[in-house]
Amino acid sequence: MDDITMVRQFREAMAEPDPATLRRIRQDVLTALPSGADTTPAGVRNRWSSASWRPGVLGRIGVRAGGRAVRFGLAAVLVGAVATGLVVVEPLVTRDGQPVVGHEAAAAELNQAAEAALRASDPALRDGQFFYIRRAGAALVGFSGGPCGGVSYLSTSVAETWVPHNWTDQWMSRSTYDLDRQYFRPEDKARIEQCDDQRSPGAPEVRKAPAGLFYPEGAHKIDDEPRDADGAIVYHLSPAEIERRLAHGGWQMPTPQFMADLPRNPTRLLDRIYHDSAGHGRSRDQEAFVLVGDILRSGIVPADLRAALFSAAALIPGVRLAADTANLDGRQGVAVTSTEGGNTRVELIFDSSTGEVIGEREVVLRDGYRPGLSRGTTIRYTTVSRQVVGAMGATP
Known part of the structure; x- marks a missing residue:
C-alpha cells in the first residue's frame, strides 16, 4: 500500500473538523513558535530571469537600461485570468512579526x-471535445535609466489553449500581451x-499545431512563419516529429507519457524531482518546490x-x-512557499478543499527592493483554470 492510499483510508475514518477548529489549530501553531525562531521569509530565486522571451510564453519580466527594455521570459507556456488592481499580500505573522509559519x-x-485531489474526478474528453485552459498573468x-528611470509597472497578458482528446491532433493557442498596465505610484503613469513605450495591445496571436508543438525547434522564424487564410500561424508536423514531442516531455512541458512515468508514491516522486532538478536553483529544496509548481501550472496534470x-x-x-x-x-x-533567501518569495496557491491549483505569485519581502515597491507587494502572478x-476556439 502506498502513502497516499494509507492517508486516504485513514482520512475516511475521521470526521472533518469544522472551520473554527482548523483556524484555532493554525493559531496554536503560530503561538507555539519560539519568539527567537528563525522564521524570516526569504525570496525564491526568479528561475525565469535567464530565459529567452518569445511570443506565446506566459509573461515577461524586464528591466529597462537607458530607456531600452531588457525583458526576460517567465518559463511557462500558458497563462490564466487577470487580477484587477494592485495586490498587496497580508500574510500570517508569528508573535515576533515574521510573515511565515512553520x-x-x-x-x-x-x-x-x-x-x-484523490477524491476528485477529472472530466473526461470525448472525440471532438477540448480542454480549454485559460491563464492570465502579470x-x-x-x-533603470533614461527619462523613466525608477518607474515600474505590471504588464498583464492572457493566453488560452485548446487541448484535444487525442494529443496528436491539432491544438490551438491564442495569446495577447500588454493588455493592461498596473502602476505602483500615481506619478509613474505620467x-x-x-518614454517611447506607449504601445497599444496587439491583436491576439493564434497558433495551431499537433501535440501542442507551437514552436518547432529550428522550424520557425520571427515574422516569417507559415500562416493560414485567417492569419493564424500553423505548423504541419511529420508523425516522427509528433512522436518525438510526446516522448520528450518535461516538468515545464509535460506530456501524457512523461506524467504516466512519474511515481505516484510521494517519497519516490520527490526523489525523482530532486534528481531532475539537481544542479539548478539556489538550493536543492527550493528547486524541488519550483519544479512542483512548474508542472502543476500546466493545468493538464491528472488528479x-x-x-x-x-x-x-x-515532504520538502x-x-x-x-x-x-x-x-x-x-x-x-492557501499559499505555500519555499524560503531560501533573496528579496522576493514565490508562492504556490491552491484550494486545499478541492485539490485544484489556483496559480502562483511572487511577493516582495523588503521595502526598497525597487522604487515604489513596498514589502508585501505582488510583482508577478499567474492564475489557471480548466474547463x-x-x-476548438470555443469558450465556456
Whole structure:
C-alpha cells in the first residue's frame, strides 16, 4: 500500500473538523513558535530571469537600461485570468512579526489538497471535445535609466489553449500581451508618457499545431512563419516529429507519457524531482518546490498525479505556509512557499478543499527592493483554470 492510499483510508475514518477548529489549530501553531525562531521569509530565486522571451510564453519580466527594455521570459507556456488592481499580500505573522509559519502547517494544507485531489474526478474528453485552459498573468517591467528611470509597472497578458482528446491532433493557442498596465505610484503613469513605450495591445496571436508543438525547434522564424487564410500561424508536423514531442516531455512541458512515468508514491516522486532538478536553483529544496509548481501550472496534470505532487511537496523541508486565505483574481486558497533567501518569495496557491491549483505569485519581502515597491507587494502572478468545451476556439 502506498502513502497516499494509507492517508486516504485513514482520512475516511475521521470526521472533518469544522472551520473554527482548523483556524484555532493554525493559531496554536503560530503561538507555539519560539519568539527567537528563525522564521524570516526569504525570496525564491526568479528561475525565469535567464530565459529567452518569445511570443506565446506566459509573461515577461524586464528591466529597462537607458530607456531600452531588457525583458526576460517567465518559463511557462500558458497563462490564466487577470487580477484587477494592485495586490498587496497580508500574510500570517508569528508573535515576533515574521510573515511565515512553520513547515507543519504547510504540510497539513498540502496533504489535505492531496486527499481532495484523490477524491476528485477529472472530466473526461470525448472525440471532438477540448480542454480549454485559460491563464492570465502579470509580470514586472521596470526602467533603470533614461527619462523613466525608477518607474515600474505590471504588464498583464492572457493566453488560452485548446487541448484535444487525442494529443496528436491539432491544438490551438491564442495569446495577447500588454493588455493592461498596473502602476505602483500615481506619478509613474505620467512619467511613462515621456518614454517611447506607449504601445497599444496587439491583436491576439493564434497558433495551431499537433501535440501542442507551437514552436518547432529550428522550424520557425520571427515574422516569417507559415500562416493560414485567417492569419493564424500553423505548423504541419511529420508523425516522427509528433512522436518525438510526446516522448520528450518535461516538468515545464509535460506530456501524457512523461506524467504516466512519474511515481505516484510521494517519497519516490520527490526523489525523482530532486534528481531532475539537481544542479539548478539556489538550493536543492527550493528547486524541488519550483519544479512542483512548474508542472502543476500546466493545468493538464491528472488528479492522481496532482495528489502525489501535493504530498511530495509536503515532504520538502523548506516549504512553509505563507497565508491561509490567499486571494488571487477573486479565488481564495492557501499559499505555500519555499524560503531560501533573496528579496522576493514565490508562492504556490491552491484550494486545499478541492485539490485544484489556483496559480502562483511572487511577493516582495523588503521595502526598497525597487522604487515604489513596498514589502508585501505582488510583482508577478499567474492564475489557471480548466474547463471542457465542444470545439476548438470555443469558450465556456
